[in-house]
Amino acid sequence: MATLDTGPRAKLKWGLLDAVVVVFALIPVLWVVSLSLKTTATLTDGNFIPREWTLDNYRLIFQTDQFVRALINSIGIALISTLIAVVLGTMAAYAISRLDFPGKALLVGVSLLIAMFPQVSLVSPLFNIERQTGLFDTWPGLILPYITFALPLAIYTLSAFFKQIPWDLEKAAKMDGATQAEAFRKVIAPLAAPGVFTTAILVFIFCWNDFLFAISLTSTEQSRTVPVALSFFTGASQFEDPTGAISAAAVVITIPIILFVLFFQKRIVAGLTSGAVKG
Amino acid sequence: MADIVLDKVTKSFPDGTTAVHGIDLEIADGEFVILVGPSGCGKSTTLNMIAGLEDITSGELRIGGQRVNDRAPKDRDIAMVFQSYALYPNMTVRENMAFPLKLAKMAKEEIDRKVGEAAKVLELTEHLDRKPANLSGGQRQRVAMGRAIVRSPKAFLMDEPLSNLDAKLRVQMRTQVSRLQKQLGTTTVYVTHDQTEAMTLGDRVVVMRGGHLQQVGDPQTLYDRPVNLFVAGFIGSPSMNFLPATVEENALRCPMGELALDDRLRRLLTAADAPRQLVLGIRPEHFEDAALVDQAGKGFTFTAPVDLVESMGSDKYVYFSVEGGPAVAADLEDLAADAGGADVPHDRANLVTRLSAESRVRGGQEARIWMNVDKIHLFDPSSGRNITLQEEEPAGVAAS
Numbered sequence: 141m142a143t144l145d146t147g148p149r150a151k152l153k154w155g156l157l158d159a160v161v162v163v164f165a166l167i168p169v170l171w172v173v174s175l176s177l178k179t180t181a182t183l184t185d186g187n188f189i190p191r192e193w194t195l196d197n198y199r200l201i202f203q204t205d206q207f208v209r210a211l212i213n214s215i216g217i218a219l220i221s222t223l224i225a226v227v228l229g230t231m232a233a234y235a236i237s238r239l240d241f242p243g244k245a246l247l248v249g250v251s252l253l254i255a256m257f258p259q260v261s262l263v264s265p266l267f268n269i270e271r272q273t274g275l276f277d278t279w280p281g282l283i284l285p286y287i288t289f290a291l292p293l294a295i296y297t298l299s300a301f302f303k304q305i306p307w308d309l310e311k312a313a314k315m316d317g318a319t320q321a322e323a324f325r326k327v328i329a330p331l332a333a334p335g336v337f338t339t340a341i342l343v344f345i346f347c348w349n350d351f352l353f354a355i356s357l358t359s360t361e362q363s364r365t366v367p368v369a370l371s372f373f374t375g376a377s378q379f380e381d382p383t384g385a386i387s388a389a390a391v392v393i394t395i396p397i398i399l400f401v402l403f404f405q406k407r408i409v410a411g412l413t414s415g416a417v418k419g
Numbered sequence: 420m421a422d423i424v425l426d427k428v429t430k431s432f433p434d435g436t437t438a439v440h441g442i443d444l445e446i447a448d449g450e451f452v453i454l455v456g457p458s459g460c461g462k463s464t465t466l467n468m469i470a471g472l473e474d475i476t477s478g479e480l481r482i483g484g485q486r487v488n489d490r491a492p493k494d495r496d497i498a499m500v501f502q503s504y505a506l507y508p509n510m511t512v513r514e515n516m517a518f519p520l521k522l523a524k525m526a527k528e529e530i531d532r533k534v535g536e537a538a539k540v541l542e543l544t545e546h547l548d549r550k551p552a553n554l555s556g557g558q559r560q561r562v563a564m565g566r567a568i569v570r571s572p573k574a575f576l577m578d579e580p581l582s583n584l585d586a587k588l589r590v591q592m593r594t595q596v597s598r599l600q601k602q603l604g605t606t607t608v609y610v611t612h613d614q615t616e617a618m619t620l621g622d623r624v625v626v627m628r629g630g631h632l633q634q635v636g637d638p639q640t641l642y643d644r645p646v647n648l649f650v651a652g653f654i655g656s657p658s659m660n661f662l663p664a665t666v667e668e669n670a671l672r673c674p675m676g677e678l679a680l681d682d683r684l685r686r687l688l689t690a691a692d693a694p695r696q697l698v699l700g701i702r703p704e705h706f707e708d709a710a711l712v713d714q715a716g717k718g719f720t721f722t723a724p725v726d727l728v729e730s731m732g733s734d735k736y737v738y739f740s741v742e743g744g745p746a747v748a749a750d751l752e753d754l755a756a757d758a759g760g761a762d763v764p765h766d767r768a769n770l771v772t773r774l775s776a777e778s779r780v781r782g783g784q785e786a787r788i789w790m791n792v793d794k795i796h797l798f799d800p801s802s803g804r805n806i807t808l809q810e811e812e813p814a815g816v817a818a819s
Binding site (some may be wrong): 195240306308311312313314315316317318319322326327331332 | 433466470471491492493497498499501502503507508509518519522523566570724780810
């Protein structure tokens with residue numbers, strides 16, 4: 141690796157560059173935050189910092205059943221999908237990285253294919269299938285396609301992590317008297333934990349952010365998730381501009397993601413660098 | 420503790436390659452056996468089959484008299500030390516060593532006692548609460564040993580346990596491993612590609628090549644009476660000199676000159692129905708500065724220009740190049756490939772000799788060198804067989 145220039149000038153240069161990137165990424169978010177704190181009257185005044193501060197928008201969205209219900213749907217669907225995808229993905233990735241079985245290349249190929257498949261082209265068939273099978277507008281109706289698309293992601297990320305764990309450890313565990321299951325549970329799983337958390341976060345974000353499936357495969361509050369509910373937002377009355385409420389809702393739904401990432405941040409970083417350090 | 424018997428054990432992989440061809444080997448209770456050979460000779464596969472980490476394609480493996488072919492590693496009651504040590508990075512030294520005992524559902528006090536004892540033997544007591552990442556190479560190696568001994572298993576399997584250590588530490592640990600094995604008296608199978616380790620550690624050494632046993636015997640037998648070119652060239656450092664030799668009427672023509680054929684050699688050559696072209700093998704220490712030899716008449720004396728002198732203090736390694744080109748045989752090519760350098764083709768043969776430190780031989784000058792003719796080995800270049808061994812009792816088992 142080339143040695144990095146760490147002089148004060150280089151620091152300044154990198155600092156500026158970082159600042160530009162951060163500002164570029166954060167301005168839209170901050171704009172939404174600003175909008176959510178404005179009163180209806182000042183919504184369109186073009187000021188970045190609101191002239192009149194209000195929390196009415198937040199009060200409003202939590203008073204409407206529509207939003208609260210959607211939030212519950214979102215959390216439930218995303219968590220269940222993440223759990224199932226990570227558990228299945230862990231097993232599949234372990235098999236792919238450790239075992240030689242017939243059809244392994246095919247399995248990896250197919251999962252890659254699924255990951256590349258344009259989701260839009262599946263929307264109409266899925267819509268028809270789900271209406272026929274009665275899955276339309278239910279939680280499983282969203283969880284199933286989410287798992288399908290999250291699995292390749294999970295398998296790829298996890299098998300990369302498993303490949304970093306020396307196989308000798310597993311052999312050693314077996315020699316020490318562990319069964320295959322014990323070797324996995326007591327030796328491999330703890331070492332793969334950072335990978336599992338990283339994968340869980342990625343999958344959760346994917347499910348949480350999805351709009352396409354959510355809007356196509358739901359029709360009522362029963363299973364509508366937040367991104368879709370947002371698009372159906374109207375103001376308190378028909379004639380009210382819902383921009384403030386939508387902004388407030390947008391801010392609210394970013395919070396779980398931020399919490400999730402902050403909570404596991406240490407784990408993610410450890411996971412991303414775990415291959416660099418010799419155990 | 421138990422004996423280990425391999426009865427025609429074979430390993431074939433699904434892609435059709437056979438790594439181990441019907442090996443027969445009996446390892447006595449408490450014995451320290453070394454499997455040695457160049458990489459890809461099947462020694463690690465053999466070890467893994469004994470461990471249960473690889474399935475046995477055919478043949479039978481018995482530990483303590485019981486057939487264990489189909490038993491999982493955990494039911495064979497043997498411990499293994501890996502080349503990479505395979506310490507669990509998420510556990511402390513104590514937890515690493517306690518792991519096999521915990522799996523065996525041993526009582527907590529018992530575990531503490533056993534780990535404490537093992538730590539004391541291996542001088543790890545003050546490191547018990549550290550993680551493997553914070554240990555030095557030698558310490559990690561000792562932890563790996565500790566994890567194997569806490570359980571008092573029937574046998575130890577060691578897969579090149581010292582090859583990740585630096586040279587000095589390796590010698591030190593070699594002694595420690597040897598002492599530990601004697602102390603515990605546990606049957607041990609040790610895999611290495613380093614012939615020095617094999618010679619110094621084992622009660623018996625098994626030389627393997629291409630999935631076949633070459634020779635099994637105690638280190639001295641292997642050194643003095645190798646059954647074929649491969650064993651002769653693999654055991655010993657610096658290795659045996661190999662020179663082309665031609666059988667003539669009453670003499671053996673080799674690059675140093677004509678050696679008279681005595682009765683013994685003549686009888687052996689006739690008995691073996693040897694070809695006229697042979698490979699002559701002689702170890703470096705069977706040369707001496709002619710000026711320092713009393714009974715020069717007994718051996719063969721020749722004069723050659725000195726290439727290079729390396730003084731080791733106790734001895735001098737003197738390198739010559741002699742006319743006549745290097746010996747040619749398939750076995751020798753294998754050895755050269757293993758040594759890492761397919762030797763540069765040369766029309767002159769190189770000769771390594773070990774002379775006394777008193778020798779006044781200088782580089783660039785001609786030197787008169789005495790050679791102990793009684794110690795030469797003659798090999799059939801096509802089969803690699805050692806012809807000079809024929810009349811005597813076969814040394815150990817020679818497999819194809």
